[in-house]
Amino acid sequence: MTHSSRKEVQTVKLQISDGYKSFGAFDILEGAGLQVKGSEKIGLVGRNGAGKTTLLRIMAGEEDLDRGQVIVPKNVQVGTLSQITFSDLDRTVHEALLEVFEPLKQLERDMEALTRVLETDPSEANLEKFDRLQTEYQAKGGYEYEKELKTVFHHFGFSEEDLDRKLS
Structure with a gap:
């Protein structure tokens, strides 16, 4: 087997399975699924109100799913950095x-x-x-x-x- 055909086994760093989240009568997430392995980098793109921030908050443990499962191994830390405007533009x-x-x-x-x-x-x-x-x-x-x-x-x-x- 050559190096290029060898598959690297990657550890799951975060997984969401069949995730549902609603706010009142509005379904934000319906059957959401996500898996991040190894050193993968992910981007989250979507229109305003599509549930991107909610999903990030769920991934970081700041919010819970109504139904479904979030798996984050104990040795993995998930954090979020909100978009902010800066009041002091003279700072570095x-x-x-x-x-x-x-x-x-x-x-x-x-x-x-x-x-x-x-x-x-x-x-x-x-x-x-x-x-x-x-x-x-x-x-x-x-x-x-x-x-x-x-x-x-x-x-x-x-x-x-x-x-x-x-x-x-």
Whole structure:
């Protein structure tokens, strides 16, 4: 068997089967199905009101289906980034993208503040609190978010220099 004819087994990263979602009398999704495998990239295109945002919210676990099944393995994180307008066009693209990670940045600030406290009060309670913060920070991707931001940014065809450009 040659390399070109060999099929790569890809792990399912997300699957929706026979999904239904209604808002009042309006059926938004009827029998929706979707499967994302391996490192696939997907695009969601449709007219306004077709259910794109609803489907994304369901994929991210922000909304539930009325019927059907959503399967997301425990090691897979799904997130959404809403379209927004920027009020401060003098900020860089990088600064704007970092806003998504504000909860992680707050954890960083909390850990830095507690580090300063630990210099004068290394009590068991403070050490335990720092350990809890660090565990939460790590579990939420705190040590990888900057790398993840840049990886996703580059996958969309932007260069490193684009991160330093003004939003304007």
